[in-house]
Amino acid sequence: MSYLTTYHIGAIVSLEVWVLVLLSFGLLLFSLCVFMICRQPQTTKKVSFMVPLLPFLPIVSIFVNIYLMVQLSGDTWIRFSVWMAVGFLIYFGYGMWHSVEYQRHLQPPQKEKGNSKNNCEKSDTITKDQECFVLPEKTSEF
Incomplete structure (x- = not known):
């Protein structure tokens, strides 16, 4: 709808x-989105911050931002795409090689000693960031 109202007035x-x-199809799609957002359950608990005029303010905000994005030039979208690609490469590249899961994968498997339920207490090599996970087959005993 934003594209049509901007470039095909x-x-x-x-x-x-x-x-x-x-435009009719876009309006129908817009109405369905609003209907689905309105049907989402809302909390009745008092919390420190709640969005006012829920769900109408978020809906209007989304569509105003879409309209503003449509107004951007092609050069801006190209710059945005290039910088997003660079950011994703850095983020995922660093994350893959420096993740806790990858570090666990590099370590040789530890053999279980005795009938201890928690091997985390015995191991000196586990850092603060790492957690010991209970294997699914050991979670319940029948």
């Missing part, structure tokens, strides 16, 4: 059928 004013059909 002449077709809307002259009431061309294809624009009216696309």
Whole structure:
């Protein structure tokens, strides 16, 4: 809808059928999104911060931001895409090689000693960031 109202305003004013059909479809999609957001359960507990005018303010905010994004030039979108790609490469590249799970994968498997339920207490090699996980087959005894 934002694209049509921004770049095809002449077709809307002259009431061309294809624009009216696309706008109607967009309005229907918009209405379905609003309906689905309104059906989401809301908490009745008092918390330190709650969004006012829920769910209408978030809905309006989303569509205003979409409209503003449509107004951006192609050069801006290219710059945005390049910087997002660089950011994703850094984020995921660093995360894959420095994650706790990868470090666990590099360590040889530890053999169980005795019938202890918690091997985390015995191990000196586990750092603060790492956690011991209970294997699914050991979670319940029948």
